[in-house]
Each structure stands twice: as structure tokens, then as C-alpha cells.
Amino acid sequence: MMALEHITLIIGSSLILLGLWGLITQKNLIKIVISFTLVDAGIHILMISLGYLKNRTAPIVDGTIDNAVEQIVDPIPQAMVLTAIVIGLGITALMLSFVIRLAKDKNSLNVSNFKDLKW
Amino acid sequence: MIKKLTFLALIAGFGYMLWTGLAKYNAAESLNRISSYYAQDGLEEVGAANLVTAVVVTYRGLDTLGEVSILFLTASILGFFLVSGKGPKIPLQDSSEILKTASKLLEPIILLFGIYVFINGHLTPGGGFQGGAILASALILAYLANPKEGINKSIFRITESISGVVFILIGILGIVLAGGFLDNRIIPVGSIGDLISAGIIPIIYIFVGMKVGAELTSIVTNLKHSPKNNVE
Numbered sequence: 001m002m003a004l005e006h007i008t009l010i011i012g013s014s015l016i017l018l019g020l021w022g023l024i025t026q027k028n029l030i031k032i033v034i035s036f037t038l039v040d041a042g043i044h045i046l047m048i049s050l051g052y053l054k055n056r057t058a059p060i061v062d063g064t065i066d067n068a069v070e071q072i073v074d075p076i077p078q079a080m081v082l083t084a085i086v087i088g089l090g091i092t093a094l095m096l097s098f099v100i101r102l103a104k105d106k107n108s109l110n111v112s113n114f115k116d117l118k119w
Numbered sequence: 120m121i122k123k124l125t126f127l128a129l130i131a132g133f134g135y136m137l138w139t140g141l142a143k144y145n146a147a148e149s150l151n152r153i154s155s156y157y158a159q160d161g162l163e164e165v166g167a168a169n170l171v172t173a174v175v176v177t178y179r180g181l182d183t184l185g186e187v188s189i190l191f192l193t194a195s196i197l198g199f200f201l202v203s204g205k206g207p208k209i210p211l212q213d214s215s216e217i218l219k220t221a222s223k224l225l226e227p228i229i230l231l232f233g234i235y236v237f238i239n240g241h242l243t244p245g246g247g248f249q250g251g252a253i254l255a256s257a258l259i260l261a262y263l264a265n266p267k268e269g270i271n272k273s274i275f276r277i278t279e280s281i282s283g284v285v286f287i288l289i290g291i292l293g294i295v296l297a298g299g300f301l302d303n304r305i306i307p308v309g310s311i312g313d314l315i316s317a318g319i320i321p322i323i324y325i326f327v328g329m330k331v332g333a334e335l336t337s338i339v340t341n342l343k344h345s346p347k348n349n350v351e
Contacts (some may be wrong), residue, residue, distance in 0.1 A: 054146045079171050
């Protein structure tokens with residue numbers, strides 16, 4: 001039987017694999033950055049679904065919740081993902097700025113043209 | 120050909136690794152010890168209806184401080200990287216009439232929504248980072264609608280610095296008046312579910328929201344102000 005958590009686990013894992021494939025095969029620097037954000041999003045979905053508990057609701061205690069311990073899902077993975085999203089945004093912005101500088105130096109976005117560190 | 124096969128084998132291997140880890144996964148039936156502590160005693164200790172906010176701002180407040188400083192570092196490195204070069208000015212085009220008119224209508228609504236999201240961060244899904252991102256989207260919309268006017272960057276720099284300093288000062292006040300760094304009980308916790316409750320969480324989130332909004336706006340304007348690339 002396919003439960004809710006399995007669906008999200010499959011979506012998260014396939015996003016990670018897709019992003020990994022992009023990281024390995026793509027030559028365009030912008031596409032490599034996009035692949036990285038795909039891996040990032042996949043990891044976030046995996047973490048959220050690992051914090052899911054069967055038949056429970058969001059960790060927000062309002063009038064409908066009498067006994068929080070019995071009724072809410074784990075709040076810690078959600079807080080961790082909130083942190084991870086912001087850090088992922090910072091890393092993506094930094095990578096894009098590097099891409100801008102690299103493109104300005106070499107006049108190209110193809111990663112094969114950057115051979116300065118090869119020997 | 121061999122290269123592609125290697126790639127496929129690599130991806131398949133990684134997929135198999137994920138599969139073995141997750142195939143027999145079943146969602147747990149009950150909270151683990153630390154989460155059930157947060158769910159049980161967190162309500163009285165922190166007073167925030169949104170337990171995620173309680174974890175982010177109070178129990179793991181140091182993580183959030185690190186997160187805020189990472190954003191600050193990103194904004195400063197971007198400014199350092201992109202503004203330094205000298206290049207020809209980009210000829211700016213006037214934006215279309217539709218964008219100008221729509222932005223005048225939408226900006227106040229988006230700003231109000233962003234402020235709502237970070238003031239209600241302890242009650243509903245939302246908080247300083249999300250609200251700050253919404254604020255930044257309104258400011259960037261204003262910038263896109265009138266690209267020739269430009270943006271006064273010193274306002275953002277001042278907002279950012281003041282918010283960061285206030286965040287840390289509130290944390291230090293927690294050491295003096297309550298249990299420790301970023302303890303939220305320096306003012307009464309109040310009753311759960313009220314707008315003014317949860318101690319200092321709403322105050323911290325207001326400053327985090329202003330800081331994140333200013334930082335994201337300056338990141339985007341830095342990306343836009345960068346010297347023209349010679350890429351065709």
C-alpha cells in the first residue's frame with residue numbers, strides 16, 4: 001500500500017537523482033546551478049517527509065488540538081528545513097554571482113572552457 | 120558512450136543507495152523524546168502557538184543567528200564581487216505601462232501581506248524569513264517598474280545593521296533578565312493564541328523580517344547593477 005509518506009519520499013529521491021544527473025552531465029554553468037537547487041529541494045522534501053507521523057496534523061496548536069503530543073507531527077525537521085532553505089538561497093545567490101564573474105572573464109558559459117585548474 | 124554509461128551507473132548506484140535506505144520506511148507512530156518535550160512543555164515555556172517558530176527562535180535560536188549571519192555574509196560577498204568591476208553602463212529601458220500601473224496597485228498590498236506574515240509568525244505558518252522575502256518581492260517589483268530611479272542603498276544598509284544589532288541585543292538581554300541567550304521570557308509570555316504573546320518572539324521576528332527584506336533586495340539590486348558582461 002502506498003502511503004502519503006512514500007509518495008513524498010519518492011518525489012524527494014527522484015528530485016535528488018535528477019539534480020545529480022544534471023550536475024554530472026550538463027555543460028552550461030547556469031544549468032549546473034539549477035541542478036544544485038534541484039538536489040537542494042529534493043533533500044528538503046525528504047527531510048520533511050521523514051518528520052511525518054501517521055494521521056497527524058501540522059505543529060500549530062490552535063483550538064482544534066487538545067493534546068499536542070498525540071496530535072502533531074515532529075516540528076524539528078520543519079524548523080531545520082526552514083533554516084536549510086535560507087542557506088540554500090544564500091549559496092545559490094553566491095554561485096550565480098560566481099557565474100557572472102566567470103562569464104565576464106572568459107566570455108563563455110560552457111564549463112569545458114574553464115581549464116585553469118586542470119593539469 | 121562509455122562516459123554516458125558511467126554516468127548512468129553512478130546515478131543508478133546512488134538511486135539504489137536511496138532505495139535500500141528508504142524502501143522499508145514506515146512513518147513513526149509517536150514523537151521522539153525531544154519533540155514530545157517541545158510539544159508538551161514548549162507551550163508553557165515559550166507560549167507560541169506555532170511550535171516550529173518556538174523551535175526556530177527560542178530552542179534553536181543560535182542556529183537562527185547563524186542563518187541570519189550567513190545571509191548577511193552572502194549579501195556582503197555579492198556586493199564585493201559584483202560592484203567592484205568597472206564596465207560600460209547598461210542602457211536602461213523604460214518599463215511598460217502595464218508593469219508601472221500594476222506595481223502601484225500591488226506594492227502596498229504585498230508590503231502589508233509581508234508585514235502580516237512576520238507579525239503573526241508565532242500564531243500561523245510564517246515568520247521573519249518568509250515575511251522578509253515577501254517584503255523584498257514588493258521592493259524588487261518597485262525597482263523593476265522604475266529602473267531609472269534606482270534605489271537608495273544606504274537605507275537598506277542602515278536597516279540591515281540596526282536589525283542585526285537589535286537581534287543580538289535582545290539575545291544578550293535574555294542572559295541578564297532570564298535564563299540564557301535568546302531566552303524569550305524577558306517579558307511575560309501571555310496567553311497562547313493572542314497576537315501579543317510568546318514573549319519576545321514577535322519582536323525578534325519583526326527585526327528578522329526587516330533584515331531579510333533589506334538583504335534580499337540588496338542581493339537582487341547588486342545582481343542587476345553588476346557591470347555589463349561581454350556575453351552576447
